[in-house]
Amino acid sequence: MRLEKILKEKFHFSSFRKGQKEIIEDLVKGKNVMVMLPTGAGKSICYQLPGYILDGTVLIVSPLLSLMEDQVQQLKSRGEKNVIGLNSFLSYQKRKSALQSIHRYRFIYVSPEILQSAEVIHALEKIKISLFVIDEAHCISQWGHEFRTDYLKLDDVKKKLGNPPCLALTATATSMVIEDIIHQLDLPDVAKHIYSIDRPNIAINVKKIDSLDDKIKTTIEFVKSLEGPGIVYFSSRIWTEKMAMILRENGINRVAYYHGGLENDDRLLIQQQFIQDQLDVICCTNAFGMGVDKANVRFIVHFHYPSQIESYLQEIGRAGRDGNPSLAILLYCNDDHDLAKSIVLHDLPNDEEWSLVFTLVSNSKQKPSLHELELLMYERYGISEIKWRFMKYQLEMEKVYVNGSVNPNLYVDDAKINILNT
Ligand code: ADP
Ligand code: MG
Numbered sequence: 001m002r003l004e005k006i007l008k009e010k011f012h013f014s015s016f017r018k019g020q021k022e023i024i025e026d027l028v029k030g031k032n033v034m035v036m037l038p039t040g041a042g043k044s045i046c047y048q049l050p051g052y053i054l055d056g057t058v059l060i061v062s063p064l065l066s067l068m069e070d071q072v073q074q075l076k077s078r079g080e081k082n083v084i085g086l087n088s089f090l091s092y093q094k095r096k097s098a099l100q101s102i103h104r105y106r107f108i109y110v111s112p113e114i115l116q117s118a119e120v121i122h123a124l125e126k127i128k129i130s131l132f133v134i135d136e137a138h139c140i141s142q143w144g145h146e147f148r149t150d151y152l153k154l155d156d157v158k159k160k161l162g163n164p165p166c167l168a169l170t171a172t173a174t175s176m177v178i179e180d181i182i183h184q185l186d187l188p189d190v191a192k193h194i195y196s197i198d199r200p201n202i203a204i205n206v207k208k209i210d211s212l213d214d215k216i217k218t219t220i221e222f223v224k225s226l227e228g229p230g231i232v233y234f235s236s237r238i239w240t241e242k243m244a245m246i247l248r249e250n251g252i253n254r255v256a257y258y259h260g261g262l263e264n265d266d267r268l269l270i271q272q273q274f275i276q277d278q279l280d281v282i283c284c285t286n287a288f289g290m291g292v293d294k295a296n297v298r299f300i301v302h303f304h305y306p307s308q309i310e311s312y313l314q315e316i317g318r319a320g321r322d323g324n325p326s327l328a329i330l331l332y333c334n335d336d337h338d339l340a341k342s343i344v345l346h347d348l349p350n351d352e353e354w355s356l357v358f359t360l361v362s363n364s365k366q367k368p369s370l371h372e373l374e375l376l377m378y379e380r381y382g383i384s385e386i387k388w389r390f391m392k393y394q395l396e397m398e399k400v401y402v403n404g405s406v407n408p409n410l411y412v413d414d415a416k417i418n419i420l421n422t
Contacts, residue, residue: 006052007045011078017042023167023193024049027131032166032187034137034178038197039171039317040293044071047133047167051106056130059161060109061154063139065089065385068109075107083107088114088371089378089385099123112150113389115157129164137168138310140184141177147393155186171197171317172310197313201320206330215331219243219303220250222329226299228280231288233315235304235343237261240283243303247281258284286311295322302330307344349391351420353383357391358416367406370395394419 003024007013016024019037023046026033037043051058062068068085075083082105084098102108102123114120134140134154144151158166168181182190209215219232234240237259244257256270256279267287273279275294282288286306297319306312312330320326360368360376368376374392377383383391395401398415 003049006049010049010052010080011045013045016045019193019195020045020049026191026193027165027167028053030165032190033168034182034187034190034192034194035167035169036173036178036194036197037169037171038195038199039314040321041171041195043135043169043171044074046169047131048075048107050131054130056128056164057105058107058131058133059124059129059164060107060133060135061112061115062109062135063111063143063148065111067136068111072109080106083109085109086114086120087111088117088374091375092371095120102127112148112154116150116153121157121160124161129161132158132161132164132166134166134168134181134185136170137181138170138173138177140168141173141180142310144184147390149393152184155184158185172313199317199320201323202316202326202328204316204328204330206332209331209333212333212335215303215333216243216246218331219301220247220252222299222301223247223252223255223281224250226327228298229274229277229294229296230281230299230301231297231315231318232281232283232301232303233306234283234285235306235339237285239303240285244283247283252281254278254280256282258282258288260285260287286315289315289318292318293321294318296324297321297326298324299327299329302328304339305330305332305336307340307347347384347386349383349387353381353387353391354416354420356381357395358412361400361406361410362412369406370401370404 003021004015007016018041019035020042023033023035027046027050035043035046047058047060060071062071065087068087072083072085084105086095086098086108088111090098099119103126110120139148140151140154158164166185166187168185168187170181173181178192178194207218209218223230223232232243234243240257240259244255247255256273258267258270270279270282271292274282275292300316300319302312302315306315316328319328357373357377360373370392374388377388377391378385398418399407400410400412400415401407
């Protein structure tokens, strides 16, 4: 009964969803726990609720800035003041003041990279970590072995922090990935809560289309005939705008487009309108969806397919959260393959972006530290987070940066040639 009471008081929910209570009970007992539950199942509550029972601070490792911000905002909106997101994009001043008042936080979200900062670890060592959480834990396996190697150091971090009980959460993992996570985090006697990620109320269809024109026609037909509300996913911003216009020309008025290039206010407004049933269709890129929790989405159309099967699962998972029958349709055209390939390439830094970095590293009298470069790239040049992480990895691999500063013995041109040739 006690758990229900906290659920009601802190989160205003009247009952637990599948799996939540059993998971929380294990955590309160101090066990290590591995969880696989589908997207939207409510995994966050599994560590947020114990935050109000366990003595100490819940430390959550989160892979992306946007996810972290989303969670921090959600807790704040529930009245939780003692929550913060710590990541390397935080300015020096903000980080410093957060670390000085580290004692006050009940929830601290961190990126795996920031846990390699001695200053951060030093601050965290001073407090009691009641629970060490790895959200989206498949990243350990998916990225850890490649370019975000700090994921593989989480076990060491955990031990430095007094080896608190650990909770690993994911919505997408094969049994091999699950074993890898457990191995990497060194979780003896782990309690596994593995649920099917199947969503039986979502019917999945792939429709082969011959030409782009047909694709547009088919999309119009679907949007007109299917029960809404619905989401149409595209892999380019321009296409979201184009299709929203085409749909309007075809008599579908309550339609909007949404992508990362819109102003924050516009994005919020469109989300709100969709959630409140003032819009029937959203044409969007994958920027739409995170933090949009709408129960009655009836269809998801993929005009372009995403570059990862995990993203596909996440995106169709936004349909039918109310349990009612829903539809996922992927429109596939032979040419789509080239598009997907070019998008994967687009996620990688291009020659121009590398030139920019090398200009900064070699020209300026005051060579930027790795952290300064990071802030520059992220804030001034708008490089995406994943792209920067990849660049940073290569800069360290080629020893352009050593221990966070420009390598004084560096032959910039050699490093540049090496990087551009990989
Ligand atoms: P996941 O991380 O598994 O994808 P989230 O933790 O983000 O899912 O939760 C998805 C949504 O479900 C959130 O809006 C959350 O508030 C809601 N939710 C979680 N638990 C419950 C519950 N017991 N009752 C009702 N809504 C819930
Ligand atoms: Mg989640």
